[in-house]
Structure formats: structure tokens, C-alpha cells
Amino acid sequence: MTKASKKKSGKKLTENERKWYYKQHKLAESHNGNPLWERNKHGEVIRPKYELVSSHTSRRSGTTNLYKMGVLSSKEMRSITGHQSEKVFEKYIRVGISEQAQIVADKLLAAKKAKNGKVEK
Numbered sequence: 001m002t003k004a005s006k007k008k009s010g011k012k013l014t015e016n017e018r019k020w021y022y023k024q025h026k027l028a029e030s031h032n033g034n035p036l037w038e039r040n041k042h043g044e045v046i047r048p049k050y051e052l053v054s055s056h057t058s059r060r061s062g063t064t065n066l067y068k069m070g071v072l073s074s075k076e077m078r079s080i081t082g083h084q085s086e087k088v089f090e091k092y093i094r095v096g097i098s099e100q101a102q103i104v105a106d107k108l109l110a111a112k113k114a115k116n117g118k119v120e121k
Contacts, residue, residue: 059081060093063092077093
């Protein structure tokens with residue numbers, strides 16, 4: 001519920017809400033009254049990426065990149081991340097269908113070359 005809608009309905013703001021709105025008001029004043037957040041055409045707040053990224057984002061990206069490199073097996077990766085089931089782990093990593101197809105194609109090509117005795121440079 002916004003400050004305006006609470007005021008309209010006659011409800012009082014809690015102490016925490018008053019502090020938050022006061023802080024936002026002071027912040028707006030320090031920005032010469034300009035809006036604090038940029039909004040898109042739907043009125044949703046547009047935030048810089050650095051506000052959206054967390055340590056979990058990098059952990060998930062690192063896991064996905066290791067998986068794509070093919071250095072560790074899925075079981076080894078799950079032992080690092082703590083996932084017990086393959087199904088949950090597959091949802092955790094971000095690999096698209098075309099990327100998965102490319103991984104399979106690369107492995108098949110490597111196996112074919114190994115069978116023929118050709119060594120990649």
C-alpha cells in the first residue's frame with residue numbers, strides 16, 4: 001500500500017514506513033526533486049544491473065560455465081553445489097537446447113576423431 005493510498009483510506013503509517021518515506025523524501029531533495037528511479041512505460045522501476053547481481057548469481061554462472069566446459073561430470077558438479085538430484089541440478093544450470101546440442105555434437109566429434117587415431121592440435 002502506498003503512502004497516498006494509506007492517507008486516502010485514513011490509515012496511519014507505521015513508524016518504519018514514516019522513516020522510509022522521510023528518507024526517500026530527503027534523498028529526492030538531494031537530487032533536486034528529480035525522481036529517484038527511472039521507470040519504463042509500464043511504470044516498473046528500472047534498476048542498474050549491479051543492484052540485481054548477488055553472490056548467488058556468480059555462483060550459478062560459475063557452475064553453468066564449468067558444466068559447459070565439460071571438465072567435471074554432472075555428479076561431480078552436484079557434489080560441489082550440493083544438489084542431490086539430477087533433475088534439480090539441470091534446472092539450476094542455465095544451458096539452452098541449442099547449447100546442449102552443441103556439447104553433444106562436440107563430444108561425438110571428439111570420440112570419432114579419437115577412434116580414427118587423429119589428434120587435435
